[in-house]
Amino acid sequence: xxxxxxSAPAPAxxxxxxxxxxxxxxxxxxxxxxxxxxFGGRAGTVRAxxxxxxxxxxxxxxxxxxxxxxxxxxxxxxxxxxERPTSGQVMFEGRELxxxxxxxxxxxRRRMQVxxxxxxxxxxxxxxxxxxLAEPLAVHGVVPDRQRRRERVRDLLSRVGLLPQxxxxxxxxxxxxxxxxxxxxxxxxxxxxxxxxxxxxSALDVSIQAQIINLLEDLQSEFGLTYLFIAHxxxxxxxxxxRVAVMYLGKMVEIADRRELYDxxxxxxxxxxxxxxPIPDPVLEAQRVHSVLVGxxxxxxxxxxxxxxxxxxxxxxxRCRGEVPPLREVMPGHWAACLLA
Amino acid sequence: MGKLLEVKNLQTHFLTRGGVVRAxxxxxxxxxxxxxxxxxxxxxxxxxxxxxxxxxxxxxPAGRIVGGQVIFKGRDLxxxxxxxxxxxxxxxxxxIFQEPMTSxxxxxxxGRQLTEGLEIHLGMSGDDAKRRAAELLGMxxxxxxxxxxxxxxxxxxxxxxxxxxxxxxxxxxxxLVLADEPTTALDVTIQAQILELMKDLARRLGVAMxxxxxxxxVVARYADRVNVMYAGRIIERGTARELYGRPRHPYTLGLxxxxxxxxxxxxxRLAPIEGQPPDLTRLPPGCAFAPRCAxxxxxxGREAPxxxxxxxxxxxxxxxxxxxxxxxxxxxx
Numbered sequence: 001x002x003x004x005x006x007s008a009p010a011p012a013x014x015x016x017x018x019x020x021x022x023x024x025x026x027x028x029x030x031x032x033x034x035x036x037x038x039f040g041g042r043a044g045t046v047r048a049x050x051x052x053x054x055x056x057x058x059x060x061x062x063x064x065x066x067x068x069x070x071x072x073x074x075x076x077x078x079x080x081x082x083e084r085p086t087s088g089q090v091m092f093e094g095r096e097l098x099x100x101x102x103x104x105x106x107x108x109r110r111r112m113q114v115x116x117x118x119x120x121x122x123x124x125x126x127x128x129x130x131x132x133l134a135e136p137l138a139v140h141g142v143v144p145d146r147q148r149r150r151e152r153v154r155d156l157l158s159r160v161g162l163l164p165q166x167x168x169x170x171x172x173x174x175x176x177x178x179x180x181x182x183x184x185x186x187x188x189x190x191x192x193x194x195x196x197x198x199x200x201x202s203a204l205d206v207s208i209q210a211q212i213i214n215l216l217e218d219l220q221s222e223f224g225l226t227y228l229f230i231a232h233x234x235x236x237x238x239x240x241x242x243r244v245a246v247m248y249l250g251k252m253v254e255i256a257d258r259r260e261l262y263d264x265x266x267x268x269x270x271x272x273x274x275x276x277x278p279i280p281d282p283v284l285e286a287q288r289v290h291s292v293l294v295g296x297x298x299x300x301x302x303x304x305x306x307x308x309x310x311x312x313x314x315x316x317x318x319r320c321r322g323e324v325p326p327l328r329e330v331m332p333g334h335w336a337a338c339l340l341a
Numbered sequence: 342m343g344k345l346l347e348v349k350n351l352q353t354h355f356l357t358r359g360g361v362v363r364a365x366x367x368x369x370x371x372x373x374x375x376x377x378x379x380x381x382x383x384x385x386x387x388x389x390x391x392x393x394x395x396x397x398x399x400x401x402p403a404g405r406i407v408g409g410q411v412i413f414k415g416r417d418l419x420x421x422x423x424x425x426x427x428x429x430x431x432x433x434x435x436x437i438f439q440e441p442m443t444s445x446x447x448x449x450x451x452g453r454q455l456t457e458g459l460e461i462h463l464g465m466s467g468d469d470a471k472r473r474a475a476e477l478l479g480m481x482x483x484x485x486x487x488x489x490x491x492x493x494x495x496x497x498x499x500x501x502x503x504x505x506x507x508x509x510x511x512x513x514x515x516x517l518v519l520a521d522e523p524t525t526a527l528d529v530t531i532q533a534q535i536l537e538l539m540k541d542l543a544r545r546l547g548v549a550m551x552x553x554x555x556x557x558x559v560v561a562r563y564a565d566r567v568n569v570m571y572a573g574r575i576i577e578r579g580t581a582r583e584l585y586g587r588p589r590h591p592y593t594l595g596l597x598x599x600x601x602x603x604x605x606x607x608x609x610r611l612a613p614i615e616g617q618p619p620d621l622t623r624l625p626p627g628c629a630f631a632p633r634c635a636x637x638x639x640x641x642g643r644e645a646p647x648x649x650x651x652x653x654x655x656x657x658x659x660x661x662x663x664x665x666x667x668x669x670x671x672x673x674x
Binding site for chain 2: 239
C-alpha cells in the first residue's frame with residue numbers, strides 16, 4: 001500500500017482540489033554510484049531516494065520537507081525526469097514518464113515546470129527578461145507569432161507583478177525578488193499544470209519571501225496550478241501546503257494533511273523538526289523546553305539498519321535496529337513510518 | 342555591568358562603479374560585559390560590514406572606515422597599529438563565521454589550527470597547546486577529541502566544523518565573540534544544537550556575544566538586546582522582549598508580521614512588506630524605509646528621523662510616526 005490521495009481527507013482551505021490525480025509517484029528509487037575514481041576510493045552507492053510513493057491531486061499543494069541530503073530535491077528532479085530514476089514509476093497526467101520517447105517527453109515537459117531556489121543561477125545573464133520569457137514560448141510553439149509573443153511576455157510580466165519596461169532589463173539589473181518573479185513567469189509561460197517549486201523563497205530576504213508566497217498562491221487559484229513545494233522552512237511549508245510529506249535519508253517518514261501533521265505529528269523525527277524551529281518571540285522561547293535532537297544525519301552511503309532514524313531517535317527500541325518500519329496509515333489519511341506510531 | 346564594546350557613529354563606505362555606498366552610515370551601539378547583543382537585518386543592511394569594521398577587516402581600497410570610534414575595553418580599536426590589532430583579533434575578540442569551510446584552512450589539521458592561536462597569542466608550548474586543544478574540542482561536544490585533532494576540516498560534517506569554529510573562537514578566552522550568521526548554513530536540528538551550545542558556553546564562560554543574523558527566531562531564542570538595521574542605519578533598538586512585544590518602527594513591525602509562525606494559527610494570507618530593498622547607491626533623502634512604509638507622512642521624504650526614546654528602558658526607534666504606530670498597533674497580549 002502507498003499513501004494514495006483517495007484515502008486522504010479533502011484538503012482544508014480555500015483551494016479545493018478537484019480529486020483527480022495529476023501525479024502519482026510509486027516506489028521511486030534513485031541511487032548514485034560514487035567513488036572508485038582516480039583516487040581509488042571504494043565505490044559505493046548513495047541511496048538518495050529509497051522507495052518513495054505519493055500522489056498529488058490537481059489544484060493541490062504538497063509540501064516536501066526535510067534536511068539537506070534527505071532526498072527531497074532528487075525526488076523533484078526524478079519527477080521532472082531531469083534524473084532517470086533507478087526504479088519506480090512516475091505517472092503524470094495518466095502517462096508513465098519513464099516509458100515515453102524523447103519527443104513525447106519534451107512535449108510533456110511543457111506540462112510540468114520548475115522554479116529554482118536561486119533565480120540568478122537559472123536565468124541566462126546575457127538575455128533580457130523579455131528574451132528569457134519569449135524563448136519557451138517559441139521553443140514549445142506556444143505562441144509562434146513574434147508580435148503575439150511580445151504581447152504574451154507583457155501579459156506574463158503583469159501577472160507576476162512586474163512592469164512592461166522590465167522586459168528590457170537583464171537579470172543582474174533586478175533585485176532578488178524581481179528575479180524570482182521572472183523565474184515564476186518563465187515557468188508559467190508554457191501553461192503547465194504542475195510546478196515543482198524547489199526552495200523558491202529560501203534565498204530571498206524575509207520581507208520579500210511573503211510577497212513571493214502570496215504571488216504563488218494567487219497564481220495557483222487563478223490558473224488551477226498544482227504545486228510540489230520542496231523546502232526546509234517548516235513554517236513556510238505549513239502556510240502554503242494542503243498536505244505535507246517529511247523525508248529523512250531517502251525515505252518518506254510521514255505524510256498527512258497539513259493540519260494533522262503540524263497539530264499531531266506521529267513520527268519522532270517530525271516532532272523533533274518542529275521542536276527545533278525557533279519561534280520569533282522571546283517570551284515563548286524562554287518558556288520552551290529545548291530538547292535537542294542528538295547526533296547528525298548519517299551518511300546515505302551507509303544508512304543505518306532497520307529504521308534509518310533509530311540512531312538519533314529518542315524513543316527507539318531494540319526492534320527499530322532490525323526492522324524497517326513500513327509507511328502505514330496510522331489514522332485516516334495520516335501515514336507514518338514508525339513502529340511505535 | 343560595564344560597557345565592553347562601544348561603537349560610536351561608525352561610518353564605513355565602499356567605492357563602487359555605481360557611486361559611494363554608505364554601507365554603515367553612522368551607527369552607535371554597545372555591548373555590556375557578558376551580554377548577548379544581536380544585529381538583525383536583511384542582506385545589504387550593513388550588519389556584516391559593521392562586524393568587519395570592528396575587526397578592521399574591511400577590504401581596502403574599495404572599503405574604508407571613514408569615521409567613528411570602536412571603543413573596546415577603553416581603547417579605540419580604529420587608532421591601534423596593525424600589530425596591536427592582530428593581538429586583539431582572535432585573542433580578545435573571537436570570531437565565528439557562517440561558512441566554516443571557507444574560514445578553516447583545508448590543508449592544516451584541526452589540531453594545528455587550534456594550537457597555532459594558542460602558541461602565538463598565549464605563548465603556550467606545543468604540548469600544552471595540544472592538551473588545551475583537545476580540551477576545547479571536548480568542551481564544544483566533539484567526541485573523541487584526541488583522534489579528531491589529527492583530522493582535516495573536510496573530514497568533519499558541517500555541524501562539527503561549526504563546533505570547531507566555536508572552539509577556535511573561544512580558545513584564547515576572549516571577552517567578546519562576534520558570530521556572523523553562525524547557524525544559517527546549518528539544518529534546523531543542527532542549528533538547534535549549535536545555538537544551545539553557544540548559549541551554554543557564553544553563560545558558563547561569561548563571554549559577551551555579538552550575533553549577526555537575519556533570522557528573527559534565532560534572535561528571539563538568543564539575544565538580550567537587539568539592534569535592527571536598515572540601509573546602513575540602526576532603526577530600532579531595545580531588549581528582545583520590548584522589541585518583539587512592542588515594535589515601534591514600521592520596518593520591525595513589518596518583518597515580524599511577514600513571517601509565518603508555527604506557534605500561531607495559520608493565516609489565510611501573509612502580510613509582506615511591499616516594494617524592493619533599497620538601492621544603497623541611490624538612497625532617498627530622508628528615511629530610507631519611506632518608499633515601502635505603510636505609515637509614511639510628508640516629513641519622511643525630507644528628514645531622516647533620529648533614534649528617539651519610545652518606551653521602557655532603552656527602547657529607541659527612528660520613526661517620526663512611532664507614536665501613531667503605537668496607537669494603531671498596540672498588540673493585545
